[in-house]
Amino acid sequence: GAGVSQSPSNKVTEKGKDVELRCDPISGHTALYWYRQSLGQGLEFLIYFQGNSAPDKSGLPSDRFSAERTGGSVSTLTIQRTQQEDSAVYLCASSLMGVTTNEKLFFGSGTQLSVL
């Protein structure tokens, strides 16, 4: 596609439910990032995928959070047993390669998650 696509754009869920957030990166981009932006805060790194390498999961806040990337393209971020503190905007970004090739990050418009 022309840009990074995220769905849904908005998600309202009840505490304790599971949610899945989807990211479709720019075609051909091998690097994919998930970030979380809480109200009035900066972006918090969650997870990074690069090609077929093992993902860097060091930013995931708890074991309720997981992510996968199928076929080196589409990624899904899953939050199990959602809590109110999970409410935030979840942003996905992609780049052609990783940091060391000095390429810009391209962000999607994000998914606004509200946990009631």
Next chain:
Amino acid sequence: KQEVTQIPAALSVPEGENLVLNCSFTDSAIYNLQWFRQDPGKGLTSLLLIQSSQREQTSGRLNASLDKSSGRSTLYIAASQPGDSATYLCAASEGNFNKFYFGSGTKLNVKP
């Protein structure tokens, strides 16, 4: 872990003024630094990327500088316009690890 700070948190200026946004980072072993713009309800748009070997980058009315030794970067906006109103974020990489650490942003309002 890279700690990134942006000052000021908010800035309001009249149209036509030149302005400077500041970003500081704690780990000088960065690989590169990016400046982004975020409009309300939207994702981030990359404005400029400065490699660690560079001292500045320019795009139109924007100029970004990088001083690794002092852990600082500035974004200079010349002849500001109301359309420049947005939140500006800087992001510093952590060495050559594939992570970017973001500041909390500077919310800019350019008054007509």
